[in-house]
Amino acid sequence: MQSTKANYSEKLMQAVFYLSALISIIAVIAICLFLLLRGIPAIGEIGIMEFILNEKWKPTDYPPSYGILSMIVGSTYVTAGAIAIGVPIGLMCAVFLAKFCPDTVYKIAKPAVNLLAGIPSIVYGFFGMEVIVPFLRENFGGNGFSILSSSIILGIMILPTIISISESSIRSVPLSYEEGSLGLGATKEETVFKIVLPAAKSGVFTSIILGIGRAVGETMAVVMVAGNAVMPLDKIKLLKPIRTLTTNIVTEMSYASGLHEESLIATGVVLFVFIIILNTALSLIKTRDAKN
Amino acid sequence: MDVLRRRKTISLILKLTVWFCGILTVGILIYILLFILLRGVPKINMEFLFGEYNSDTLSAFSSVVTTIEMVIISLFISVPIGVFCAIYLTEYAKRGNKTVKVIRLAVDTLAGIPSIVFGLFGMILFVKLLGFRASVLSGICTLSIMILPLIISSSEEAIKSVPDMYREGSLGLGAGRLRTVFRIVLPTAMPGILSGIILAIGRIVGETAALIFTSGTNVLKNPTLDLMASQRTLAIHMYMLASEGLPHSKEMAFATGSILIIIVFLVNYTTTKLAGRIGRLSDE
Amino acid sequence: MRNRKLLFIIAAVLMLTLVFVGCAKEQPSEQPQPQQPVEQPQQPASNFDADKDITVVARDAASGTRGAFHEIMEIIQKEGDTTVDKLVVGALEFDGTDKVITAVEQDKYGIGYISLGSVSERIKAIEVNSVEPTIDNVKSGAYSVARPFLLVTKGTESDLVKDFLNFTESIEGQKIVNDRNFISAVDSPKEYTGSGLSGTIKVAGSTSVAPLMEKLQEEYNKLNPDVKFEMQANGSSQGINAAIDGSYDIGMSSRELKDEEAAQLNRHVLAIDGIAVIVNNENPTDDLAAEDITAIYTGEKTAWFEIE
Numbered sequence: 083m084q085s086t087k088a089n090y091s092e093k094l095m096q097a098v099f100y101l102s103a104l105i106s107i108i109a110v111i112a113i114c115l116f117l118l119l120r121g122i123p124a125i126g127e128i129g130i131m132e133f134i135l136n137e138k139w140k141p142t143d144y145p146p147s148y149g150i151l152s153m154i155v156g157s158t159y160v161t162a163g164a165i166a167i168g169v170p171i172g173l174m175c176a177v178f179l180a181k182f183c184p185d186t187v188y189k190i191a192k193p194a195v196n197l198l199a200g201i202p203s204i205v206y207g208f209f210g211m212e213v214i215v216p217f218l219r220e221n222f223g224g225n226g227f228s229i230l231s232s233s234i235i236l237g238i239m240i241l242p243t244i245i246s247i248s249e250s251s252i253r254s255v256p257l258s259y260e261e262g263s264l265g266l267g268a269t270k271e272e273t274v275f276k277i278v279l280p281a282a283k284s285g286v287f288t289s290i291i292l293g294i295g296r297a298v299g300e301t302m303a304v305v306m307v308a309g310n311a312v313m314p315l316d317k318i319k320l321l322k323p324i325r326t327l328t329t330n331i332v333t334e335m336s337y338a339s340g341l342h343e344e345s346l347i348a349t350g351v352v353l354f355v356f357i358i359i360l361n362t363a364l365s366l367i368k369t370r371d372a373k374n
Numbered sequence: 375m376d377v378l379r380r381r382k383t384i385s386l387i388l389k390l391t392v393w394f395c396g397i398l399t400v401g402i403l404i405y406i407l408l409f410i411l412l413r414g415v416p417k418i419n420m421e422f423l424f425g426e427y428n429s430d431t432l433s434a435f436s437s438v439v440t441t442i443e444m445v446i447i448s449l450f451i452s453v454p455i456g457v458f459c460a461i462y463l464t465e466y467a468k469r470g471n472k473t474v475k476v477i478r479l480a481v482d483t484l485a486g487i488p489s490i491v492f493g494l495f496g497m498i499l500f501v502k503l504l505g506f507r508a509s510v511l512s513g514i515c516t517l518s519i520m521i522l523p524l525i526i527s528s529s530e531e532a533i534k535s536v537p538d539m540y541r542e543g544s545l546g547l548g549a550g551r552l553r554t555v556f557r558i559v560l561p562t563a564m565p566g567i568l569s570g571i572i573l574a575i576g577r578i579v580g581e582t583a584a585l586i587f588t589s590g591t592n593v594l595k596n597p598t599l600d601l602m603a604s605q606r607t608l609a610i611h612m613y614m615l616a617s618e619g620l621p622h623s624k625e626m627a628f629a630t631g632s633i634l635i636i637i638v639f640l641v642n643y644t645t646t647k648l649a650g651r652i653g654r655l656s657d658e
Numbered sequence: 659m660r661n662r663k664l665l666f667i668i669a670a671v672l673m674l675t676l677v678f679v680g681c682a683k684e685q686p687s688e689q690p691q692p693q694q695p696v697e698q699p700q701q702p703a704s705n706f707d708a709d710k711d712i713t714v715v716a717r718d719a720a721s722g723t724r725g726a727f728h729e730i731m732e733i734i735q736k737e738g739d740t741t742v743d744k745l746v747v748g749a750l751e752f753d754g755t756d757k758v759i760t761a762v763e764q765d766k767y768g769i770g771y772i773s774l775g776s777v778s779e780r781i782k783a784i785e786v787n788s789v790e791p792t793i794d795n796v797k798s799g800a801y802s803v804a805r806p807f808l809l810v811t812k813g814t815e816s817d818l819v820k821d822f823l824n825f826t827e828s829i830e831g832q833k834i835v836n837d838r839n840f841i842s843a844v845d846s847p848k849e850y851t852g853s854g855l856s857g858t859i860k861v862a863g864s865t866s867v868a869p870l871m872e873k874l875q876e877e878y879n880k881l882n883p884d885v886k887f888e889m890q891a892n893g894s895s896q897g898i899n900a901a902i903d904g905s906y907d908i909g910m911s912s913r914e915l916k917d918e919e920a921a922q923l924n925r926h927v928l929a930i931d932g933i934a935v936i937v938n939n940e941n942p943t944d945d946l947a948a949e950d951i952t953a954i955y956t957g958e959k960t961a962w963f964e965i966e
Contacts, residue, residue: 092552099466102458103473106526107480109519113487116498142719144741174395182392193646194400199573200638201406202580202609205631208616209406211757216764225713225765227750238402245399246569247531254535271385271392288527292485299488301583302613310718310751323750328490332583333718333753335494336892339899350494357486365482429872507905508890590890604888614891617754618869624756 114354121351124148124344133348139312139325141334141342148345150352152312156229156324157298157356160308163233164240164297169290171237172244176289179245180252181274199242207306210235215307224321227309232324235303240293247292251285252278284368291364298356301328327353407635414632417625423633426595432626434633437611439597440589441637444514444607445578449571451518456525457560457567463526464533465555485523489584492520496588511601513589520584521574528573532566533559572645576638582609608634706766706940708963712954714749715761715770721753722864722894722912726805727771727933729913731948733955746957754865759936766938767962769954771803773866773912774932775839783934785945796932797841802948803933806843807867808911810901810923818857818885819907825850825878826928834873840929856884863890863897863910870929871910898923 125133128148136149179191214234219226255278263273279286309323310333318324331346338346425433459477467474496516506512536559544554560567590604591614598605606614608630615627717724728734734743752758755776762768763780770781774791777783783791786803795801809823825831828850832842861871868891875887890900894911901909902922915925935951937943943965946954953959 092550095552096466099458099462102455103462103467103477105455106459106484106522107476109522110480110483112499113491113495113519116495116503117491120498140743142741143743144739171395171398174392175399178392178396182389183396187396191396191400193642194403196569196572196642196646197407197639198399198403200576200579200642201403202576202582202612202634202638204580204582204609204613204616205406205410205634208612208627208631209409211616211760213409219765225711225750225761225768227761241399241402246573250531250535250566269381269385271388272381275388285531291482295486295488299486299490299583301488301490302609305753306616306757311748314747317747323748325751328488328583331490331494332586333751335587336753336896339895347494347498350491353488353491357488358483361479361482361486365479428876429869591892592889604890614754615756617752617756618865618891624760 117347117351117354120344121348124341124348125351127341128345128348133345134352137312137314139330141338141345146342148341150327150330150349152315152318153325153327153330153349154352155315155318156308156313157326157328157353159229159318160232160236160304160324160326161294161297163229164236165290165294167233167237168240168244168293168297172241172289172293173248173286175241176245176248176252177274177279180249181270181278195242195245198238199246203239203300203303204306206235206239207303210303210307218321222321225309225323227307227323228321229308229318229324230320231307232304232326235307236297236300239300239303240296243292243296244289247289248282248286251282251288254285255281287364287368291361294360295357298353298360299328301332305329305332327356410628410631410635413625414628414630417629418632422626422629427593428595432615432623434608434611434630436594436597437606437608437630438633439599440510440605441579441607441609443599444510444517444589445575447514448517448521448578449574451514452521452525452574453571456522456570457529459522459526460529460533461555461559463530465551465559481523481526484519485527487520489520489581492516493584493587496584501588506602508588508590508592508604509602510589510605513585513607514601516584516588517578517581520581521577524574524577525567525570528570529563529567532563532570535566536562568645572642575641575645579607579634579637579641580609581607582613585610586613608637706942706962709961710767711960712962713761713765713768714746714955714957715758715768716745716749716751716955717758717771718751718753719743721866722805723755723771723773723866723933725894725913727803728955730803730805730933731952731955733952744956746955746960749955762936762938766940768938769951770936771933772936774934775870777934777936780939781936782939782941782944783936784943786935786951787948788945791932791934793839793841793932796930801932803935804841804930805913805933807840807864807870807928807931808915809926809928810898810909810911810915810919811907811926812901812904812922813924814904815907816857818853818855819859821853821855821882822859822878822885823908823926824848825881826874827926830877830881831874832929834877835870835929838870838873840870840931843927843930850881852881854884855882858886858888859908860906861887861889861897861908861910862892862900862906863908864894864912865891866912866931867910867928 133148133150135151136147137151138147138149139152140147179188183191210231214231215226218228218231259277259281260273263277304326308326308329310325310329311323312325313322327349331349335346421431422433424435425431427433427436463474463477493516496512500506500512500515501508540558540562541554544558585607591606591610592604594603594605612627612630612634615623615630728743733745734741750761752761755772758770758772759781762770786801789795789801791801796804809826811819827844827847829847830850832844832847835842868889871889879885894913897909898911898919900906912931915923935946946965950959950965959965
């Protein structure tokens with residue numbers, strides 16, 4: 083009697099779990115569907131080549147010009163910069179927290195990382211505008227609003243993502259690996275970097291995916307430090323202002339209408355495609371790893 | 375001999391780098407905190423905290439209430455779905471199952487979608503198509519989807535890291551699968567799940583891009599819990615103060631930033647304490 | 659033992675960070691002090707390097723301020739039936755007045771434009787064609803860089819909305835306009851008495867009009883406590899569109915209506931606003947010719963020494 087009841091609830095909950103799992107699929111499909119429905123007609127009207135390969139963005143001119151190449155390049159540079167700054171520091175910090183940190187320090191450092199994750203992007207942006215931009219202007223020339231300032235802010239912002247996920251994956255590497263290596267005479271550092279880190283590779287990759295996602299998609303912090311200028315490709319420099327895909331949407335969406343609004347949604351579609359290409363590439367690497 | 379010395383030097387350099395990066399991270403945090411708090415906290419007063427909003431007080435009260443409302447309702451929607459999804463993925467799905475692959479792909483994709491794209495999606499679907507208009511409700515719907523992958527992936531990692539021994543033990547003692555999941559696996563995995571929730575709360579409190587087009591930039595004089603009202607959250611309040619150009623709006627942006635940081639600090643502190651307690655309980 | 663040593667190192671570094679932060683903290687608190695008492699006379703271009711590139715700061719294309727300024731300064735150029743905004747490549751674009759002020763305040767070589775009502779001692783508003791940007795000069799027409807603040811409705815508005823519009827054009831309403839350093843545009847305002855109506859008025863549009871609108875709503879609420887407001891500050895064009903499609907009762911615009919917009923809307927001039935051209939406090943320039951401003955914004959002149 084009781085076992086059939088248990089069986090029943092077991093079945094029911096299994097169905098609930100299954101349905102919950104399906105929701106993320108539904109969400110992704112819905113997002114794709116609605117973005118494409120609104121974005122594709124605009125791309126069709128502008129012409130896909132014109133849209134993606136033209137660097138001229140002049141939506142208020144007549145005749146208007148909707149080319150987002152400059153922003154695609156801008157997003158790429160800014161993200162690359164953020165990764166170059168954030169990943170090494172974050173990874174090292176994760177190793178530190180997982181393997182080198184004395185307990186007392188860990189009690190300060192771990193909450194600090196969590197807090198860093200919690201600080202809103204708008205605060206980072208404000209900080210960037212008040213501290214990093216003037217610092218760059220005074221020490222490196224230019225007007226401070228630049229690819230570099232955006233990269234630094236984004237590099238800081240992706241730290242906690244990289245640290246916390248890498249750390250937990252480093253910790254989940256079985257201790258026997260380490261003991262084996264240490265027993266063979268390797269130093270602790272060698273063990274961590276040659277044995278533990280490679281074993282934690284999938285977690286580290288996940289953290290980098292999420293980090294890139296955050297960097298590419300970050301809007302409010304970048305809009306305050308990037309300067310938002312649409313630059314022709316040959317004038318894009320590390321210390322010059324830049325407009326990214328995300329900042330293009332957020333600065334112009336509020337007033338846009340008609341084709342202009344749709345072209346901004348189409349900018350979102352391009353961003354989306356970016357993410358999908360990225361995810362596919364990385365999941366391919368992951369599956370290859372799993373096979374080896 | 376030489377090789378050994380070189381190995382030792384490299385090891386030392388690695389160790390120093392690791393320490394440096396650890397300290398650097400904490401240092402950056404302290405710098406940001408002090409920069410905002412030292413300029414912002416002195417500006418916080420009762421009127422700013424609990425007063426009526428007008429162009430003189432620039433009070434954050436209504437924004438604070440809306441922020442809390444959004445956090446609670448969004449978590450209420452997302453946490454069960456997310457944790458259940460993680461349970462399905464780790465405990466129920468058979469290995470090599472096609473659905474699992476698709477779900478993983480979907481979760482990875484969702485995790486990568488920029489918040490501004492969520493904002494666009496929310497604007498198209500909730501604000502316009504479903505007719506919720508610019509409202510707290512539209513914001514909550516958008517946020518709930520946005521934080522789902524965070525909760526799923528952290529819960530999944532946490533559940534995965536529960537040793538199989540525990541499950542086998544429980545099952546061996548005659549407990550059902552469901553009972554094992556709720557009595558053994560979930561409590562053990564709780565610290566990991568909670569850390570996912572921490573990240574999610576942080577993301578909601580700090581979210582601006584996804585909300586500007588869904589819940590809007592409107593600010594009400596007095597707080598409301600009306601889901602259909604258009605009301606900004608604290609982060610948008612700060613953004614608007616930093617953009618608006620009212621006489622003392624920038625100082626108040628610092629003050630708002632301080633409140634944001636204090637909220638995040640409190641949330642982190644309590645959840646860490648909670649996680650510690652639950653972790654200890656499950657050890658016993 | 660070893661651990662203790664390392665702990666000590668950490669503590670030392672952390673304290674260094676703290677000290678570093680502390681020092682950085684002192685600078686901003688010191689800065690405002692010399693600025694307020696001294697102003698211009700004692701701050702001639704001591705370390706102002708005129709060879710440096712001008713940092714051109716503009717508003718985002720959403721902004722009515724930008725639309726008006728670029729049109730008046732002929733940065734937007736019409737040739738036949740084409741319209742081209744010739745804003746120089748690399749100009750910073752910000753979506754808010756305060757960001758423009760902050761950028762110019764921080765950058766010695768910056769130039770920007772903001773609503774006259776937002777000018778403060780953080781930056782310096784310069785003369786255009788040797789005319790000072792003051793309310794009187796805008797009123798007399800001598801200072802030509804000005805645009806109207808408009809409230810637009812579809813013409814099918816409720817009595818409540820009409821009552822609110824009456825209020826904005828009344829003596830009481832226009833007093834607020836003047837108090838906020840805008841120029842009243844109503845010739846003979848009437849007196850307004852509370853109507854006792856209730857309901858919600860939805861307003862959307864220009865971020866430049868929004869602060870004034872907020873004040874007007876507060877005063878209106880004192881007379882009509884049962885009325886609620888919902889306001890989205892999201893740019894002039896958005897406000898105009900929202901009024902046209904009826905999703906909002908009143909649209910706020912800080913630029914003149916386009917012909918096809920004007921055909922569908924009732925237009926109420928709320929105020930006239932001057933647009934001030936602003937530079938950094940350390941910039942010795944006090945006066946720019948309109949052509950120079952145009953040349954700067956279109957990129958024909960890129961350094962301060964090229965001016966004059």
